[in-house]
Amino acid sequence: HLTPQMEAKNSVIGRENCRAKGGNPGFKVAILGAAGGIGQSLSLLMKMNPLVSLLHLYDVVNAPGVTADVSHMDTGAVVRGFLGAKQLEDALTGMDLVIIPAGIPRKPGMTRDDLFKINAGIVKTLCEGVAKCCPNAIVNLISNPVNSTVPIAAEVFKKAGTYDPKKLLGVTTLDVARANTFAEVLGLDPREVDVPVVGGHAGVTILPLLSQVKPPSSFTPQEIEYLTNRIQNGGTEVVEAKAGAGSATLSMAYAAAKFADACLRGLRGDANVVECSFVASQVTELAFFATKVRLGRTGAEEVYQLGPLNEYERIGLEKAKDELAGSIQKGVEFIRK
Ligand code: NAD
Ligand code: LMR
Numbered sequence: 001h002l003t004p005q006m007e008a009k010n011s012v013i014g015r016e017n018c019r020a021k022g023g024n025p026g027f028k029v030a031i032l033g034a035a036g037g038i039g040q041s042l043s044l045l046m047k048m049n050p051l052v053s054l055l056h057l058y059d060v061v062n063a064p065g066v067t068a069d070v071s072h073m074d075t076g077a078v079v080r081g082f083l084g085a086k087q088l089e090d091a092l093t094g095m096d097l098v099i100i101p102a103g104i105p106r107k108p109g110m111t112r113d114d115l116f117k118i119n120a121g122i123v124k125t126l127c128e129g130v131a132k133c134c135p136n137a138i139v140n141l142i143s144n145p146v147n148s149t150v151p152i153a154a155e156v157f158k159k160a161g162t163y164d165p166k167k168l169l170g171v172t173t174l175d176v177a178r179a180n181t182f183a184e185v186l187g188l189d190p191r192e193v194d195v196p197v198v199g200g201h202a203g204v205t206i207l208p209l210l211s212q213v214k215p216p217s218s219f220t221p222q223e224i225e226y227l228t229n230r231i232q233n234g235g236t237e238v239v240e241a242k243a244g245a246g247s248a249t250l251s252m253a254y255a256a257a258k259f260a261d262a263c264l265r266g267l268r269g270d271a272n273v274v275e276c277s278f279v280a281s282q283v284t285e286l287a288f289f290a291t292k293v294r295l296g297r298t299g300a301e302e303v304y305q306l307g308p309l310n311e312y313e314r315i316g317l318e319k320a321k322d323e324l325a326g327s328i329q330k331g332v333e334f335i336r337k
Contacts, residue, residue: 026053027264030095030134032088032126033102034081035059035066037249038142038256042101043070045257047077051264058082058091059102088126092133096267099260100126103143105247106239112145112202113327119143120152120334127153131160138167138263138299142256146170146201147324150278150288151331159335166299169263170278172201172290173255174248178234179208182227188217197231197276198291198306199320200327206232207320211310224312266295279303284321288328 002010029046033039034057043057047070055077057067067081082091092098103119106112123143130139135157143149150170157163179195194214199207208231210224219227230237238248259275266273273295281289281303294302309317 027051027096027267028054028056028094029077029097029099029260029264030056030058030091030137032058032091032098032100033143035062036101037105037246038101038252040066041250041253042099042256043079044073045253046099046260047071047073047079048075049257049261049264050076051261051268052077054094055079056082056091056095058088060084085125088129089133092129092137095134095137097138097140097260097263098130098134099140099142099256101142101252101256102126105249106144106235107244107246108240110239112235113148113330115144116148116330116334119145119149120331123149123152124156124335127156128160131157131162135160135162136164136167138169138267140169140171140256140260140263142171142252144201145327146172146278147205147288147327148331148334151328152334154280154288155332155335164299165280166301168279169259169293169300170201170288170290171256171259172197172206172276172278173259174252175201175206175208175231175234176276177251177255177258179227179231182230182234183213183217186217186219186223186227193217195231196292196307198289199317200278200288200290200324202327203232203323204316205320205324205327207313207316208232209307209309209313211313212307221312228312228316262295263299266299266301267297269297274304284317286321286324286328287332289324 029052034043063081063083071079103122175197179197180190180193183193184190196209196212199205262273262275274292277293278290279300283289283291292304293300
């Protein structure tokens with residue numbers, strides 16, 4: 001047992017204050033679904049992020065175990081665990097960034113839209129909690145189908161009167177990570193390549209803009225076809241390889257941690273923090289669309305235009321928009337009806 005003096009030194013606020021002395025801006029981050037496949041690795045990676053001073057791990061199962069485990073890492077962030085709906089509000093109060101990987105994953109033969117029935121309700125409940133307890137937090141939404149869960153979250157926030165489009169970001173970073181990685185087969189180094197991926201996060205809505213790759217590279221029509229198909233089906237490639245044991249978790253945790261870090265650097269005021277994300281947008285006629293966005297102190301402060309597209313990409317864009325329109329509508333109606 002701790003003595004009262006030890007209790008005081010060990011209080012979350014005491015430990016946070018002590019660690020903030022290192023010049024760390026000390027952001028407060030919650031992960032909802034922290035005990036899941038993505039959630040556990042993401043908790044580990046966020047515990048390693050020096051910009052995080054307080055890490056709240058929430059889940060409806062196993063949160064205490066994951067919290068005890070991660071809290072033994074000798075990095076700066078103070079970790080607290082929250083289990084079950086009764087503790088959701090405590091998990092969210094005071095947070096600067098809320099990352100949501102809660103929800104069921106695909107099995108072989110399923111589309112992301114097949115997850116809608118269960119995940120729509122989960123995202124709705126969690127976003128109601130965000131609206132109530134940390135309405136100014138940035139939200140990184142990972143739960144699928146992202147093309148519908150982001151519109152669901154927007155509608156929940158609108159209903160609560162807290163909606164700030166700049167603060168709601170659908171996470172599509174894994175599509176970019178895959179695009180950069182798969183370009184390896186053409187002799188490019190994934191560390192040096194940057195392929196913008198726009199549209200959404202499912203099948204044909206995932207639209208890599210290979211004509212805009214940096215450093216500028218040219219591909220044959222066959223190479224473009226191969227890369228586009230592989231990027232669009234990257235999630236299914238993992239689902240099939242895992243053969244019923246779930247979908248991408250490790251690469252996703254990596255991508256989510258990278259995106260969250262970009263959001264925190266934006267919050268800190270760093271210049272030129274640019275990532276692709278599925279956000280409220282006026283780039284097309286659709287209410288939501290993924291493009292490059294600039295992250296700043298208030299979230300996605302600038303949503304970039306698509307830039308010049310070639311004929312192949314223009315055809316892809318029309319296909320992506322057709323499917324996206326239905327997915328967005330489905331999410332909106334889930335809350336409005
Ligand atoms: P998982 O089943 O391993 O983990 C999900 C976790 O969510 C579980 O621990 C579960 O208890 C928890 N959960 C369920 N209902 C909850 C609730 N109401 N509140 C809090 N937590 C709750 O699944 P996973 O592999 O981690 O995937 C999670 C989601 O992320 C899936 O929907 C998956 O499709 C999606 N995903 C998205 C991307 C992307 O690029 N955006 C990539 C991979 C996976
Ligand atoms: C992915 O792209 O890996 C995720 O969206 C999970 C899935 O179902 O494919």
